[in-house]
Amino acid sequence: MSAEATNSVTPGPMPGAVSGAVTPTATRRKARPRIDLRRLGRAALLGPAARGRLPDAISHVVEAHRAHHPEADLEPLRHAYVLAESSHRGQMRKSGEPYITHPLAVTLILAELGAETTTLTASLLHDTVEDTDVTLDQVRDQFGEEVRYLVDGVTKLEKVDYGAAAEPETFRKMLVATGNDVRVMSIKLADRLHNMRTLGVMRPEKQERIAKVTRDVLIPLAERLGVQALKTELEDLVFAILHPEEYAGTRELIVRNAARADDPLAEVADEVRGVLREADISAEVLIRPRHFVSVHRVSRKRGRLRGSDFGRVLVLVNEDADCYAVLGELHTCMKPVVSEFKDFIAVPKFNLYQSLHTAVAREDGQVVEVLIRTHQMHKVAEAGVVALGNPYAPAPEDPADGERVDPTRPGWLSRLLDWQEAAPDPDHFWSTLREDLAQDREITVFRPDGGTLGLPEGATCVDAAYAQYGEDAHACLGARVNGRLATLSTVLKDGDTVQLLMGQDPASEPSREWLEHAHTPAARIAIQRWLTAHPAQAESQQSEARIVENRTGVRPADVPEPGAAPEQTADRSATGNVLADLPGATARLARCCTPVPPDEITGFAVRGGAVTVHRVECAAVARMKDGGRAEVGVSWGEAAECRVTLVAESFVRPHLLADLTEAMASEGAEIVSATVEPPTQQQVRHTYTVQLPDAGHLPGLMRAMRDVAGVYDVSRAQPQPQPQDD
Structure with missing residues (x-):
């Protein structure tokens, strides 16, 4: 912190502009002043005071603290000031002021925000461990574990480089320490505010660097922690440094309006x-x-x-x-x-x-x-x-047992801790956090049960699924937005009602394409985490897509479209249902044509020692033959299980999807994946891949689906026709 300790003058080319007397409309009308965080100039230093008497130098702090906490015990503040003043004695800021003026100013900022005594005590001591001979053990012995924890957290934060060259792993560790007690970040934000106020004697390039870091990381953090009094003043100070001409023009507008x-x-x-x-x-x-x-x-x-x-x-x-x-x-x-x-x-x-x-x-x-x-x-x-007070204070009926418990945190900070635990690597966490901090608008969508989900502007149904279900959202099949069927890529608007349609397969996989439509850290981290943990399945999705698309020019149905829940890449039943003339090879059914007994079939070897099984009339077969791919002989085994893709066409009506899936379940069909296209002219097309215990059940399943009110056709998915050469 001493690196940023400088002269108490206003930053930017207009001295006194931010902290001076010009406040919008304040000169003529009765106004409720914002929490005034600019009053403390140079504190009087009187040295240690007699025990029982508060030093005059902290009278500002005491006055502000008593305004919020009339019954507060002031002895910890007196003791902390005495230790801080004696420890920093002889240290000077770059302006020539005694260094103790800095922790005093930071503590006053927090006192005027209403921070409780423990936070103020830690604030007075927040530089002692870093800049003096005081140790954390001494802090614990004299002030208790709570104060030691806060001082240690702020000390660690001081070692973090928030700029573009920051070490992501270091930042993650420091932010985790902060997240376990929001008071650590409160002290850090107050510390940065005072340093921003006193940035005037820094070189212009250093002023600009510090202002950019404040703008990119600390102001968004203040916004998400709800500390508007700090956030707004930091914004004005950064504005004066990074945009001096616009700042001067805005100041002139305010002056003219005041007149x-x-x-x-x-x-x-x-x-x-x-x-x-x-x-x-x-x-x-x-x-x-x-x-x-x-x-x-x-x-x-x-x-x-x-x-x-x-x-x-x-x-x-x-x-x-x-x-x-x-x-x-x-x-x-x-x-x-x-x-x-x-x-x-x-x-x-x-x-x-x-x-x-x-x-x-x-x-x-x-x-x-x-x-x-x-x-x-x-x-x-x-x-x-800061207004939450001490998040660790035990309830009267729950006496403290000496163990730390989770604090009452705003939802964003709780989610932040979840993200860092789930992120596959520090770099991914860092980039995700920076993206989230850059989003300053939020929408609220409603669940059918009346609950709400807070999402960033531009969020999709994919984001809503992971916000509501966490990693169980891997099984999401689709959604209804305001009562209408929608793909998972649908962008949500403020006030939408979202009903998420979930599959029953516990082994459901997310699609790599979902990453294109995921905007929240929770969704992106969960999807990326699964793909990282299952490289074989992820590679299989991409490999099969490349093989079929390169050979046919057609995107295969077995690579899920955005918004569709992908089915298992390795067909669980195919190994026992299809026999391949390739020793040690695992057979799996191609999802572009989903063959079932007694279809005539053929196979092709793919990467990983597997054989994909196609219907002989599948367009992909002709393309792969033309490309010189050798066929592998395959035949149906004795096992009766099969997987098939069906297309249902229907009119739009309420509860259609529920009735259709219920009819399929009654026939013993397990839905592996589903795609629901956006309705056109009150008609909608559904594509389902289902697992049947016996291929003989297929005709009965198709009849049951046709019997659902509103459904006018059910058919097996047809292979893509082979394009004719001119």
């Missing part, structure tokens, strides 16, 4: 207060200015800005039900913009955020956004995981 004679936000806020007063709803109505990056984004989206674009109206109430009461009154008494309504209370964001979003239109056409939330929701919206 306006009219104030549409204040007028709407007054109107909202009047509406709620008439409805006898107790609420606090405030104005929430946009930060610099937010103003810049709005200006790029809307062009010329109006007064209402520089902030939002914030309504704070006591209970969840009051939020909806406020919403009803505003939509009744004012002119709502219905398209702007979003309910993040019923469906919270992945980072714990909850609020109602709406907008009202003024007579002059200006649209004012309104946020409605409880006081507790507002605290969590600003502080995120």
Whole structure:
């Protein structure tokens, strides 16, 4: 951390621009200030204080801490400050300030966010082990295991290079240590914020490098941990360094708006207060200015800005039900913009955020956004995981037994730990994490049982399957989206209802093609993990695809299309059902024509000592013969089991797929794979590969399928016709 300790001046070409007096709309209207993280300048250093008296240098921290935790025990803070000050004594920052000003500033940031005493204690000590002679054993002996764990976690994070040259395995280990206690990352983010505030004396190229790392890794992490107070200020500081011209232009827009004679936000806020007063709803109505990056984004989206674009109206109430009461009154008494309504209370964001979003239109056409939330929701919206307090505090009825338990973590961080455990290698985990951090929009889709799935924008049914079922999604056959059959490659939209259709074969395999449609780390890692663990099957999928496609110019049906669940590459029953005239060879039925007894068959040797068995009229046979491939004699054995591909054509109707699969199961057919094409003109085509205990059951199976209401034809899949030469 000492490498980033520099002079306390604002970064970028405009000194004082970010942390100075210019705050959007703040000079003229009553506004609820954001958690002010800029107040601490140079702390007074008085040295160790008498026991029982708090040093004056941490008075800022104590004041902020007591505002959130009035009954907090301050002795650990006093003790930690005394140790930190004595350990860092003589160390100076590049600006010439005593080094103790840095841990004091970091601790103040966390105190104003509402962090509990243990986190603040660790924050005061977070550089002692790295930069002084203090050891982790000393920290444990004087402050306990909890503080030692946090200090150790932050120390490890300091050794991580977050840039493009980062060692993926090192990053994974450090992130795992962080994930086991989110307070470690909270301290790291506060540490980076103070270093970003004091970046002014660094060389421009070093400022730019640190700002890019902050933008690419730490700001997305702050977003996912819900710490908006840190995230927004970090964004503004990075904006000033990496885009100084745009920053200067945005600052000028804010200055000009502050000088306006009219104030549409204040007028709407007054109107909202009047509406709620008439409805006898107790609420606090405030104005929430946009930060610099937010103003810049709005200006790029809307062009010329109006007064209402520089902030939002914030309504704070006591209970969840009051939020909806406020919403009803505003939509009744004012002119709502219905398209702007979003309910993040019923469906919270992945980072714990909850609020109602709406907008009202003024007579002059200006649209004012309104946020409605409880006081507790507002605290969590600003502080995120920091507002959770101590995740290890035992419940009163569960006395602590000295063992660490899993903390209460936001869903994204829990998934992160699952990804790193499942990732086949560190590089794959690192690339997947970077992709996920780059996705800043999320959609919510609904399950038929009323549950929800949070997915990144652009996610497909493949992603939904792995989000809901984990690795059991290998058996997914297809999906219904909003009641209509859909392929697994279908891109989902916010609010869609998704019903996933699962097969019953426990040995089902994912298709390599699914990777093309998987956008979430959970899906990509699960599929890649299976392919890595089963190289023979994965190679067989690719090998057979190449052989048939190269010889016939036709993509074989036995290589699953995107969105179709692949069947077993090595046919489990084929070995005993087909005899090959090649010693030691394993026979398997080709899925391009799926022969069954008593079809006339022939075979061809493929890589891996196997023989693929085709119907003699299959187009692939002629192509392979023309290519000089030698046939291998094959014949049906005594075993009666067989695998066959059937095509059912039907009209679209509710519950058709369920009725069809039930009819197949009643005939003893085991569905190995299925493909459902998108409906056209109210007609749909299904392709099923099924395992039958006896080939003699095939006619009865086809009759049972034809008897299903809505099905007008069932036939065996036909081999691709051989193209005629001109």
